Amino acid sequence: MLRVAAVQQHCYEDKQQSLELTGDLIDQAASQGAQLIVLQELHASWYFCQSEDVGKFDLAESIPGETTDFLSAKAKEHKAVIVGSIFEKRAAGIYHNTAVVFDSDGSMAGQYRKMHIPDDPGFYEKFYFTPGDAEEGSGFQPIDTTVGRLGILVCWDQWFPEAARLMALAGADLLIYPTAIGWDANDSQQEQTRQLDAWMTIQRSHAVANNLPVVVANRVGQEPDPTGQTLGTVFWGNSFICGHQGEIIVEADSQLTQIIHTELDFQRTDEVRRIWPYFRDRRIDAYAKLTKRYIDPV
Numbered sequence: 001m002l003r004v005a006a007v008q009q010h011c012y013e014d015k016q017q018s019l020e021l022t023g024d025l026i027d028q029a030a031s032q033g034a035q036l037i038v039l040q041e042l043h044a045s046w047y048f049c050q051s052e053d054v055g056k057f058d059l060a061e062s063i064p065g066e067t068t069d070f071l072s073a074k075a076k077e078h079k080a081v082i083v084g085s086i087f088e089k090r091a092a093g094i095y096h097n098t099a100v101v102f103d104s105d106g107s108m109a110g111q112y113r114k115m116h117i118p119d120d121p122g123f124y125e126k127f128y129f130t131p132g133d134a135e136e137g138s139g140f141q142p143i144d145t146t147v148g149r150l151g152i153l154v155c156w157d158q159w160f161p162e163a164a165r166l167m168a169l170a171g172a173d174l175l176i177y178p179t180a181i182g183w184d185a186n187d188s189q190q191e192q193t194r195q196l197d198a199w200m201t202i203q204r205s206h207a208v209a210n211n212l213p214v215v216v217a218n219r220v221g222q223e224p225d226p227t228g229q230t231l232g233t234v235f236w237g238n239s240f241i242c243g244h245q246g247e248i249i250v251e252a253d254s255q256l257t258q259i260i261h262t263e264l265d266f267q268r269t270d271e272v273r274r275i276w277p278y279f280r281d282r283r284i285d286a287y288a289k290l291t292k293r294y295i296d297p298v
Helices: 015-031 054-059 066-078 155-159 161-169 189-210 267-275
Strands: 002-008 036-038 081-091 094-102 108-113 143-145 148-152 174-179 182-184 214-218 220-223 233-236 240-242 248-251 258-264
Touching (some): 002 015, 002 240, 015 258, 081 174, 094 148, 155 189, 189 233
Parallel strands (some): 002 036, 036 081, 148 174
Antiparallel strands (some): 081 094
16 A cells, blocks of 8 residues: 655745745655655746746746755655655756655655646746647656656646647556646636646546556645736645545645645555456557547547
């Protein structure tokens, strides 16, 4: 059995303040016995992608850097695997939204650069982030750690069943989604409910379709629009962990900084796949058209 914790937190404009809170939450999760601690997307600052501002590139860090050094030390201190998130400066003009994984001895086990990059009102990520390079092996490839093979995907990746399937086919023991998603402050209650339900449903469906547990860590709290043109984004929290058949095991609320945790049994994957043999019955000979952008009507 693996003790897993997901952390959702409010963030601050000041990086040190955000990281101090992150460190406290890591300490709490470890004190509760967590062997794997999952942090939310871009946890070191406010979500800066609400606007397009070249000055925000100053927030980016190289690997290694301040945040990765901090997470490495925490992993070593607590002998726990930590999944963190940084705004990565890979080279001049090349920046990524990168999940970083530190093993229980503090060594870096691997990284995953976000593959699907959104560009929507309040989420102008294409301005900041270059997609990960699938051809270089940093795409949909699980990361090996002392607690298992982690299938890490990031936020917008969570809407794509292809990404989850490829991680499962590559031998992931679980799917992990560090996330920063929320509502426009002007959304109606009905629209908020529809969006939240869709978000949870799609990720639970990845658990069902791949017979893998899913861990989701989302940020929480209202963050201002730096341009002042809108009321900003209300990040909806609701981090959750679900089991191999999509069943919700534990869920956070929509407003509080919070740690959720549970125990996962990876042996359950084999048990469930014996009675729901999707992988046996996949028609891989008939799926070639999935690589097309669109299939025009005949």
